[in-house]
Structure formats: structure tokens, C-alpha cells
Amino acid sequence: MSDNFTLLGPSASEAAGRSDILYLALVGFSTLIAGIFLGVIIWFCFRYRRNSPADRSNAPSHGGGLEAAWTIAPLLVFLGLFAWAAKYYAEMYRPPADATPVFVVGRQWMWKIEHGNGRREINELHVPIDTPVKLVMASQDVIHSFFVPAFRQKQDVVPGRYSILWFKANKEGVYHLLCAEYCGTDHASMIGRVMVMQPQDYARWLEEGTSQPGMAQRGFTLFREHGCAGCHSTGSTVHAPLLAGLLGRSVHLEDGSILVADETYVHDSIVEPQKQMVAGYAPIMPSFKGQLSEEDIMAIIEYIRASGDPHTEKQQP
Numbered sequence: 178m179s180d181n182f183t184l185l186g187p188s189a190s191e192a193a194g195r196s197d198i199l200y201l202a203l204v205g206f207s208t209l210i211a212g213i214f215l216g217v218i219i220w221f222c223f224r225y226r227r228n229s230p231a232d233r234s235n236a237p238s239h240g241g242g243l244e245a246a247w248t249i250a251p252l253l254v255f256l257g258l259f260a261w262a263a264k265y266y267a268e269m270y271r272p273p274a275d276a277t278p279v280f281v282v283g284r285q286w287m288w289k290i291e292h293g294n295g296r297r298e299i300n301e302l303h304v305p306i307d308t309p310v311k312l313v314m315a316s317q318d319v320i321h322s323f324f325v326p327a328f329r330q331k332q333d334v335v336p337g338r339y340s341i342l343w344f345k346a347n348k349e350g351v352y353h354l355l356c357a358e359y360c361g362t363d364h365a366s367m368i369g370r371v372m373v374m375q376p377q378d379y380a381r382w383l384e385e386g387t388s389q390p391g392m393a394q395r396g397f398t399l400f401r402e403h404g405c406a407g408c409h410s411t412g413s414t415v416h417a418p419l420l421a422g423l424l425g426r427s428v429h430l431e432d433g434s435i436l437v438a439d440e441t442y443v444h445d446s447i448v449e450p451q452k453q454m455v456a457g458y459a460p461i462m463p464s465f466k467g468q469l470s471e472e473d474i475m476a477i478i479e480y481i482r483a484s485g486d487p488h489t490e491k492q493q494p
């Protein structure tokens with residue numbers, strides 16, 4: 178953490194650079210307009226003060242053109258700023274397909290983080306530089322909010338659903354990680370650090386201290402223990418969809434709509450199977466709400482992802 182004072186604080190991601198420019202443009206434009214008005218007010222105070230000999234004859238009673246101009250010009254400028262911000266906003270909420278997923282569970286009062294190979298950490302997040310990283314976040318209890326000021330990104334994490342946050346860090350260093358939603362007595366201690374590292378350092382860090390099995394491995398065990406495999410496998414007598422390669426695939430739903438399966442969809446399929454029914458199947462899948470922890474569901478998602486990847490040799494679900 179740099180002790181050097183900067184106006185906006187350290188900036189360490191692509192999105193941060195973009196949002197700073199937008200912020201400065203907004204402040205700059207507002208300052209310009211305020212400055213013009215202030216200047217005119219001061220000028221008129223002197224020019225038309227009492228006893229000033231200024232010419233007051235022929236004062237215009239109205240100026241339609243002027244009024245139209247000062248209404249339309251700022252409107253256009255602000256609509257332009259809106260379009261500019263909307264573009265960034267859309268980019269911020271659309272993670273690239275190749276983003277590395279990292280799983281985050283918020284609870285009173287800590288951030289629990291798990292990387293794909295099973296490496297876990299608490300209140301610390303290690304990420305590689307210049308690589309898109311997608312956080313798949315869930316809460317185990319109340320609403321928390323994942324806030325990294327240096328990325329200019331803050332995302333509420335709400336129980337019962339996934340929140341996605343993606344970023345591309347572009348400056349090595351250590352940055353603040355905060356919970357920005359009051360979540361109980363020790364909310365103030367729910368703080369941590371984000372470490373942005375060189376890709377090779379990150380890879381080395383990932384390999385250190387992983388005694389536990391990777392997420393996909395753990396997911397495979399859960400998939401069998403909870404009986405998912407009994408329905409979702411090639412040998413099953415139950416009519417249920419095969420899950421290999423599900424992530425990123427288009428799914429046709431019973432109500433006629435089509436969606437692209439992502440982490441949120443798989444999560445919801447497990448806790449609320451009847452919410453989005455796959456077309457052509459009977460509503461026989463039981464809900465696993467309360468039987469699987471958020472970490473378990475995340476591991477199952479990684480198992481489903483790995484089973485669809487032709488590079489990993491895993492048994493098909």
C-alpha cells in the first residue's frame with residue numbers, strides 16, 4: 178500500500194483507469210459550467226451595482242434562443258456522459274469467456290476464497306497481473322459487499338444467489354479488500370488484501386501448500402455422494418440431461434426461452450431445480466438447498482466444468 182498521497186487513490190485495474198477518466202470528465206465538466214456561472218454572477222455584480230453608470234435601457238424581456246441553447250447543450254453533454262458510462266458498465270458486467278474463475282464465500286466476518294486447484298485463503302486474494310479473473314461470489318449468511326478500491330469495483334454478495342465480479346489487474350502490488358455492507362458486530366474487521374502478482378509467481382504460489390484435492394476432484398466426490406450421478410450419468414435409467422460441457426452451452430428451457438449456462442444457472446439448477454426447467458424433462462430433480470454448502474456447490478460447478486474440458490481426463494458425469 179503506497180503512502181504517497183494521490184487524489185483518487187491507487188489504481189490497479191483496467192476498469193479503474195476507465196472509471197477515473199469518466200469521473201474526472203464529469204467533475205471537469207461540472208466545474209467548467211459552475212465556473213462560467215460564477216464568473217457571470219461576479220461580473221454582473223460589478224457591472225450593474227448600484228450607482229454604476231451601465232446602460233440599462235433596452236433590457237431584453239426574453240431570449241428564446243438563449244434559453245433553448247442552455248437547455249439543449251447540457252442535455253446533450255449529459256446524455257453523452259451517460260452513454261459513455263453505460264458502455265463501461267456493460268463491459269464491467271460481461272466477463273470474458275476465458276476469465277479464470279476464483280470462488281469467494283462471504284460470511285460473518287471473513288472472505289473465504291478458493292482457487293480452481295484447491296488452494297484456499299482467507300481475507301487474501303492472490304491474482305495474476307494482465308489476466309482476466311472472474312470472481313464467483315456467494316454469501317453464507319447476510320449481505321456483504323466485496324470492495325477493492327484500487328479496482329474501483331464494489332459488488333454486493335447476497336445470500337441465495339451468485340454475484341459475479343470480473344477484473345483485469347494491471348499493476349503489481351498489494352491493495353485493500355473491504356466489506357462495504359454493514360454485516361454485524363465485527364463488520365469492521367472484515368478486511369483483507371488483494372495481491373496482484375506476475376503470472377509465474379502466481380502459478381508458483383498456487384502450487385505451494387495444496388494438500389487438499391482440487392475443486393473438481395472434491396466436486397466429483399460430492400457428485401457421487403449426493404446421488405447426482407444416479408440420474409446424471411450415461412448409464413442411468415432416469416431421463417436426465419448429461420452435464421459434461423454444460424458451462425457455456427445453450428440450454429433450451431421448458432418455457433421456450435434459451436439461455437447460456439453459466440455458474441449462476443448451475444447453482445440455481447441445484448438449489449431450485451424447478452425454477453428453470455430444461456425442455457423435455459420431467460420435474461423430478463429434488464432441491465439440494467440446505468444439503469450442500471456454497472463451497473460444495475462451487476466444487477460441483479468446477480467438476481462439471483472440468484468434465485466438459487477435452488484436456489482433462491475425467492470420468493463423464
Ligand code: HEC
Pocket residue numbers: 400403404405406407408409415416417418419420423428438442443446447450451453454455458459460461462463465477
Ligand atoms: C432424481 C434424479 C436427479 C437427481 C438426483 C439430480 N438431478 Fe439434476 N436434473 C434432473 C433432471 C430430470 C433435470 C432436467 C429437468 C430440470 O431442469 O430440472 C436436471 C437438471 C439439472 C441441471 C440443469 C441441466 C441442464 O442441462 O441445463 C443441473 C446443473 C443439475 N441437474 C445438477 C444436478 C446436481 C449437481 C445434482 C446432485 C447434487 C443433481 N442434479 C441431482 C434429475 C436429477
Ligand SMILES: [Cu+2]
Pocket residue numbers: 283284286320321322356357358359360364367
Ligand atoms: Cu461483511
